Amino acid sequence: MNTELPEYDVIIVGYGPVGVTTANLLGGMGVRVAVVERDASIYPRARAISTDEETIRIWQAIGLAERLKEDMLAGRPIDFVDARGRSFLSLAPAPRGNGHPPQLFIYQPAMEEVLRDGVSRYPNVEVLLGHDCELVEQDSDSVTVTARDLTDDRLRTLRGAYLIAADGGSSPIRTGLGVGFDGRTYHDRWVVIDTKVKRGWDTVDRLRFHCDPARPAVDCPTPLGHHRWEFPVLPDEDEQDLVSHDYIWRLLRRYGRTPDEVEILRAVIYSHHVRFAARWRVGRIFLAGDAAHAMPPWIGEGMSSGVRDAGNLCWKLAGVLRGELPDDVLDSYEVERKPHVREMTAQAVRFGRIITERRPGLTALRNIAFRLVMRVPAIRAYMQEARWFPDNSYRKGLLDHTGGNRAVGKQLPQPWVQTDGGDRARLDDVLAGRWTLLHTGQARPWPAWAAGGISCLQVTPAGSAPAPGTIVDDEDVLIPWMRQHHATVLALRPDVVVYAAATGDADLPRPPFVHPPQSPVAEQTPPPAATTAP
Numbered sequence: 080m081n082t083e084l085p086e087y088d089v090i091i092v093g094y095g096p097v098g099v100t101t102a103n104l105l106g107g108m109g110v111r112v113a114v115v116e117r118d119a120s121i122y123p124r125a126r127a128i129s130t131d132e133e134t135i136r137i138w139q140a141i142g143l144a145e146r147l148k149e150d151m152l153a154g155r156p157i158d159f160v161d162a163r164g165r166s167f168l169s170l171a172p173a174p175r176g177n178g179h180p181p182q183l184f185i186y187q188p189a190m191e192e193v194l195r196d197g198v199s200r201y202p203n204v205e206v207l208l209g210h211d212c213e214l215v216e217q218d219s220d221s222v223t224v225t226a227r228d229l230t231d232d233r234l235r236t237l238r239g240a241y242l243i244a245a246d247g248g249s250s251p252i253r254t255g256l257g258v259g260f261d262g263r264t265y266h267d268r269w270v271v272i273d274t275k276v277k278r279g280w281d282t283v284d285r286l287r288f289h290c291d292p293a294r295p296a297v298d299c300p301t302p303l304g305h306h307r308w309e310f311p312v313l314p315d316e317d318e319q320d321l322v323s324h325d326y327i328w329r330l331l332r333r334y335g336r337t338p339d340e341v342e343i344l345r346a347v348i349y350s351h352h353v354r355f356a357a358r359w360r361v362g363r364i365f366l367a368g369d370a371a372h373a374m375p376p377w378i379g380e381g382m383s384s385g386v387r388d389a390g391n392l393c394w395k396l397a398g399v400l401r402g403e404l405p406d407d408v409l410d411s412y413e414v415e416r417k418p419h420v421r422e423m424t425a426q427a428v429r430f431g432r433i434i435t436e437r438r439p440g441l442t443a444l445r446n447i448a449f450r451l452v453m454r455v456p457a458i459r460a461y462m463q464e465a466r467w468f469p470d471n472s473y474r475k476g477l478l479d480h481t482g483g484n485r486a487v488g489k490q491l492p493q494p495w496v497q498t499d500g501g502d503r504a505r506l507d508d509v510l511a512g513r514w515t516l517l518h519t520g521q522a523r524p525w526p527a528w529a530a531g532g533i534s535c536l537q538v539t540p541a542g543s544a545p546a547p548g549t550i551v552d553d554e555d556v557l558i559p560w561m562r563q564h565h566a567t568v569l570a571l572r573p574d575v576v577v578y579a580a581a582t583g584d585a586d587l588p589r590p591p592f593v594h595p596p597q598s599p600v601a602e603q604t605p606p607p608a609a610t611t612a613p
């Protein structure tokens with residue numbers, strides 16, 4: 080056993096959207112981080128094309144949401160159309176209260192660049208690009224990574240207290256740990272074509288799933304003048320033919336796209352998977368993103384699910400590293416995230432069935448059935464507003480259900496509020512990633528929490544004067560939410576999920592800390608500036 084203290088708190092292997100979000104989150108929490116990434120520069124392919132309001136909320140926590148949103152397309156409808164281009168199902172997801180647009184199209188390479196620039200704010204994060212992670216070993220105290228610098232072939236050894244494997248679907252680290260997958264790989268393979276629109280911005284205003292039994296197709300505007308097409312490889316087709324420009328033009332011409340309109344940037348064959356790693360934690364190593372789970376793309380949630388992993392794991396790791404939380408809190412990462420990923424995956428599979436059905440009789444039936452049921456207002460609202468979208472709430476995990484309050488495990492909505500200084504700010508920016516007691520005024524001392532130095536905020540109704548120790552519920556969201564959940568006090572985790580709740584005279588359960596949450600892991604980097612209303 081190596082008795083020296085590890086030089087890093089966390090080593091991240093893989094620097095895609097999950098790795099880079101993790102580096103930003105941990106960087107901002109003052110954690111000493113090393114990132115090991117094989118590629119020397121950003122992967123040029125646009126893999127993910129969509130994200131959502133909860134994911135933007137995580138990027139808000141690293142101060143990058145507004146900049147990222149500048150490069151995204153928000154508020155575009157999603158149409159399922161028949162072989163003649165007539166819509167039989169139309170979605171316009173409704174906001175779920177996170178304070179950002181419910182669904183946004185992205186151009187992944189541009190998004191990753193902004194996220195990587197964000198990491199450069201943190202001197203406590205060292206990024207080793209062009210380094211291949213060759214060996215990962217762990218003992219009871221640390222994880223050791225042997226990485227090869229691909230420019231000069233030299234080996235470098237790094238020791239960290241924990242490791243996050245964000246090294247993609249083929250995750251060599253997961254394989255090396257002998258962790259298997261539950262699930263299956265679909266036989267269908269798709270050609271994914273990214274194009275650049277030549278004539279100014281794309282005039283196509285929506286994602287269309289062409290549910291044509293002859294050959295389904297995905298036709299999606301993506302930001303910064305790009306457009307995504309996806310087509311299945313049919314049983315008698317050769318994959319190599321399908322990525323040839325001749326073949327691609329044949330496919331695109333059918334939808335009126337010619338070399339005059341768009342330039343083909345790249346065409347890649349992808350398989351769809353439904354897979355969940357059997358374990359997401361092995362000792363000091365955590366699997367995140369595609370290394371832990373894979374889903375088909377039909378609700379655009381693959382990448383965002385990985386970013387949610389980062390949002391769940393990072394503050395817990397920082398709390399354990401600071402000695403505030405016990406190590407077993409880290410087991411709650413998989414307990415909390417896996418059911419949500421499973422639910423999301425099940426929805427993606429259901430939508431995939433609608434899109435990819437190729438039996439003409441069934442597709443005709445599907446089109447009629449959807450047109451009929453969408454006339455029923457309740458069904459139309461459920462489908463159209465995406466009420467089927469899985470809720471980001473936990474039943475089990477780092478939660479205290481004592482008292483049986485329904486708020487526990489739910490993430491609080493994020494309205495704009497007025498701070499005690501009278502500024503308008505988004506709720507999460509006020510809470511700033513700290514444990515917080517939020518109450519509606521019937522304050523008790525809550526001594527176990529007060530001893531932990533936890534900040535305590537009173538929510539006052541819209542129209543109240545700003546006062547020290549309060550936030551004004553300007554949009555009338557927080558107080559009704561608490562009333563609806565029969566809670567007069569909420570103990571909020573750093574991810575704004577309710578850890579415990581109580582009402583009236585009932586006491587709050589004790590906090591989960593082993594030490595009060597105050598001491599930073601290392602010199603704490605100042606948090607990014609809060610976004611205030613214009």
Ligand SMILES: O=C(O)CCc1cccc(O)c1
Nearest residue numbers: 128129297309376377378379
């Ligand atoms: O990548 C795909 O094939 C579909 C992506 C997507 C994006 C947003 C919503 C949605 O239902 C699918």
